[in-house]
Amino acid sequence: MEIVWRWAMRAKYLLLLISCLSLQAHSAVPVNSYEQLIDMSCKAHDMTANVRLQLDAAKQRVENADLNKWMPEVTVGLDVYAAKGQPTSFFAVQEGAVQDPEQPNFYSKGEAWQGKVDMNWGLYEDGKWLGESALANSEAESQLSVAKSQLSTAHREALTLVSQYYFNIMMYSAQRDVLQPLVVKRQQQLDDMKTKVEAGVSTTDDLFTASAAYASLKDQLDDAVRQREVNYQFLLLMLQRDVELLNAQPQQSFKELAAITERRLQMNDLDRLVSAHPDITLLESKLALEKDKLDAQYGKLKPSLGLYVKLRTGDNFGNALRKDYSEIGLTIEYPLGAVASNYGESKALRKTVTAIDSELDYLRKIKRLQAANIAGDLASSKSKIEVARLELTRREQMLSSENERVENGLSGLDELVQAEDDKITAQLNLLAAYNQAWMQYAEASLFSNQICQSE
Known part of the structure; x- marks a missing residue:
């Protein structure tokens, strides 16, 4: 009996140890800033695993081509x-x-x-x-350049989504913080109105107004909570790990959103930024390959040794x-007999080279304009924040005036609810303006290669 008890205790301690290790292995990683989240995302290769496999395969093809150019044909x-x-x-x-x-x-x-x-x-x-380096080497190098461009594009898209989910979580968390006390307040107003109607002090019209005001605000709160959870799950899916967003806790998200007004972004050397863009490098690799094909076609008219x-x-x-x-x-x-057929193929390749070269020149102009407008877009987003702040101040003053009119019997419940709704709308618009400015900042940072530089 004593032996059985000892084995039972050992099994209990073993299960306890396994549970502790399991909890430690799956514990959420605390994240206290946007920069920390981006740094984590830059190192999370699972987001671009498929594209990285293609890049590894392209590197292997380049190595094989470098070796094969020295090897004879053996039968x-x-x-x-x-x-x-x-x-x-x-x-x-x-x-x-x-x-x-x-x-x-x-x-x-x-x-x-x-x-x-x-x-x-x-x-x-x-x-x-x-x-x-023959045509086989050029094709392998082109595939490698394409794979690198695809990886850069996939990485930028992944980081854009991570940023979007993160700031959506911040925005909906701030909406929750704004709406929760107001829902409680309107619930109390509705209960008071029911009591007044039962006592014959207020009319049923006021009761309907209070009920509609509460239901509308409660619906907005539920939607904010739901959207926050949806974006959080998408973020976890992107990161492939559990994280705890400390700034998404109550009364913290607004500070994180408002911090965008202190951010500055330097856009220097636009030509370098444009030349490093994956869309540009992808088209450049295609142009280089077509030129190598044309050179190889010309080379077919030369004698072989x-x-x-x-x-x-x-x-x-x-x-x-x-x-x-x-x-x-x-x-x-x-190849005396290859002149005629070579002429037609060379002509087609020259047209392809000209077309890609024109497309590349046009794309460079587009990307240069985008780079030049990034700073302006970010400044415009910050201006919209200031406009939203002024509108919120105006709505707060109007609500204060409406409260005085209600106390003096000059306005009814409908006017007061409308003034409160206008103020709430202004608050939510300010949060949306913060969110939009952050996304402009993230896009500009990605374009200017100021995040994930090691990648």
């Missing part, structure tokens, strides 16, 4: 014979003709075999010497005859 073969006839010499004469030394007819009756190895080096092909090596060995099992043969030489070829 290995084995011929097995069931030979008949009289044995002859290595350079046998058959009916007055010298036999091809590649097929030495030295076999007698019985079985024999011949092994062969052919190696060919293209010393000069398509206008390129051995070891120079090759080095070849042939190795032969044969053995006749029955007569114990063995013959070996080797040959090394150079080949020079000139």
Whole structure:
């Protein structure tokens, strides 16, 4: 009985230890600022895992192309014979003709075999010497550039979504903080109005007004709470880990949103920013590949120089005859008949190069304008914040005046509820203006490469 009790206690402690380790492993990571969240996102490669696999594959293709440009074409073969006839010499004469030394007819009756190895080096092909980057290298480099551009684009899109979800959470958390006490207040107003109606002091019209005011505000609060949770779940999905947003706690989110007014962004060297944009680098890689294709097409009209090596060995099992043969030489070829077909293909490639070059020039102008307007867009967003603040101040004054009119019997409940709703709308508009300014700041930071610079 004592042994069973000891084992039960050990199992209990073991389960407790496992539970503690499990909780520690799955505990939420505290995040107390936008910068900390972005730093975490920059290191979260799971967001761009698929694109990174494509990048790794492209790097491997480049390495293979660099190695293959030095390698010869090698062919290995084995011929097995069931030979008949009289044995002859290595350079046998058959009916007055010298036999091809590649097929030495030295076999007698019985079985024999011949092994062969052919190696060919293209010393000069398509206008390129051995070891120079040929079209295969250009295609591999282009695929690598495309993969890098796709990774940069995917990373920017992921960080944009992370920023959007984060500031949506801040905005809806602030809305919750604004609406919760007002919902409680209107619930109290509704209860008081019911009491007054029962006592005959107020009319049912005022009761309907109070009920509608409470229901409308309660619906806004429920929507804010729901939207906050939805954005939080999307954020966790992007990060692939659990996080605790400290600034999303009650009465903290407004400070995080309002901090945008203190942010400054320097946009220097617009040409460098434009040239580093993934859309530009992607099109540049396509243009470089088409130019290399055109150069290779021109190179096909040039003579080619090759080095070849042939190795032969044969053995006749029955007569114990063995013959070996080797040959090394150079080949020079000139494609006289390729001029006509090459002209049409070269013309098509020249048109493609011209089209991509024009598209690239237009895209550079577009990105340069976008870069120049980023600072203006951020300034405009901050101006909208100031406008929203002034509107909120005006609505607060109007609500104060309306309260005095109600106390003096000059206005009714309808006018008071409308003034309160106008103030609430102004508060929510201010939060939305903060959110929009933050997104402009995030977009500008991504465009100017001022976040995730190590990437």
